[in-house]
Amino acid sequence: MKKFSYEIKDEVGIHARPAGLLVKEAKKFESRIMVNKDGKTAEAKKLMALMGLGVKCGQTVEIEIEGYDEDAAYQEIKSFFENNL
Numbered sequence: 001m002k003k004f005s006y007e008i009k010d011e012v013g014i015h016a017r018p019a020g021l022l023v024k025e026a027k028k029f030e031s032r033i034m035v036n037k038d039g040k041t042a043e044a045k046k047l048m049a050l051m052g053l054g055v056k057c058g059q060t061v062e063i064e065i066e067g068y069d070e071d072a073a074y075q076e077i078k079s080f081f082e083n084n085l
Contacts, residue, residue, distance in 0.1 A: 001066040002074040006081045013056040018084050023047050025080050031067025033077060044077070 010018060026033045026044035033044035037059060042049035044063075055061055063081070065073045 001064060002070050003062060003064050004074070004078055005060055005062045006078075006085070007060045008055055008057055008085050010085045011057050013059070014050060014053065014061075014085065016051065019047055019050045021084060022050065022077075022080060025076060026073075028076070029065075029067070029069050029073040031065050031070045031073040033073060034064045036062040036064065 008014065014022070023045055035042050035044050035050060035053065035055075037053045037055055040053055042053050044050065053061075063077060065077060067073070
């Protein structure tokens with residue numbers, strides 16, 4: 001399992017547009033990709049679950065990636081967060 005934490009820098013947090021892009025990115029991988037915030041967890045492949053976390057600018061999320069292609073998924077998802085959120 002791979003993990004990383006990321007502080008959201010997007011002014012409006014994880015809203016519809018970046019959440020949709022994250023889902024699209026996550027679906028490229030077989031690995032299970034989970035986003036955790038304040039004890040709540042959402043699968044990165046499920047748009048409504050991600051938006052349900054209510055992540056705002058300045059909040060920190062923890063991402064856990066586990067599965068067959070977790071190394072590649074870790075690199076891509078971490079890069080996605082750094083470039084889009």
